[in-house]
Amino acid sequence: MRIMSRNSSDMVYHRPECRYAGKIRKKNRIKMEWEDAEWKGYRPCKCCDGIEFLYKLEKDRIERYAGQSNMNVDLKDKKVYVRTDVGCWKIIYKIREQSFILLHRNYVNGRVCLEDVEKAPFHRQGDIPEAGSIMKYLKYIKEHDEFKQNAPKDYRKLPQNTERQKLYYRMAKKREEKRSAKRLDGLFLMIEKQEGIKQLSCC
Numbered sequence: 001m002r003i004m005s006r007n008s009s010d011m012v013y014h015r016p017e018c019r020y021a022g023k024i025r026k027k028n029r030i031k032m033e034w035e036d037a038e039w040k041g042y043r044p045c046k047c048c049d050g051i052e053f054l055y056k057l058e059k060d061r062i063e064r065y066a067g068q069s070n071m072n073v074d075l076k077d078k079k080v081y082v083r084t085d086v087g088c089w090k091i092i093y094k095i096r097e098q099s100f101i102l103l104h105r106n107y108v109n110g111r112v113c114l115e116d117v118e119k120a121p122f123h124r125q126g127d128i129p130e131a132g133s134i135m136k137y138l139k140y141i142k143e144h145d146e147f148k149q150n151a152p153k154d155y156r157k158l159p160q161n162t163e164r165q166k167l168y169y170r171m172a173k174k175r176e177e178k179r180s181a182k183r184l185d186g187l188f189l190m191i192e193k194q195e196g197i198k199q200l201s202c203c
């Protein structure tokens, strides 16, 4: 929900938490969804539509959660970087869509320092949609890490209780199928080269 003034000429809309929204008199207040406001020609307020403002809104919860979960969470160059023992994450705010997206990269040698976060490329994390809050991503990251650390080598032993677990199960299954297809290809190559099928084994 966004707030704007009935009789202002600047055609700007605010989040309810913005100090400028607080200054609009009650009788002049209009409320609507941001998509409708955009459609009517309003533009987002520069004060309350940036990642800094949104980070501040959730700051207490973010810091508490980061502390409990052994995460480093930093706001740097208008991006939020999350570093855990398992991977490095980047949260970007897309003003045009008014939502965050999540990018990810794995480490080679354990947790990197903040100065080095951009030294390797990130990929868009595919199994989580755009979100309206940073906290939502932190919770996802924690779940992702726990899964990665505890995942059994055999995908058939993976739990399948939640929707996400089911998704991971399917992904792991696909990966395994790909791997065995590759193994099979390799096997055939070997057989063609060496003749005989003595080395065939079930893998």
Ligand SMILES: [Zn+2]
Pocket (backbone or CB within 6 Å): 013, 014, 015, 018, 019, 020, 021, 045, 046, 047, 048, 049
């Ligand atoms: Zn504002």
Ligand SMILES: [Zn+2]
Pocket (backbone or CB within 6 Å): 104, 105, 123, 124, 125, 126
């Ligand atoms: Zn990833």
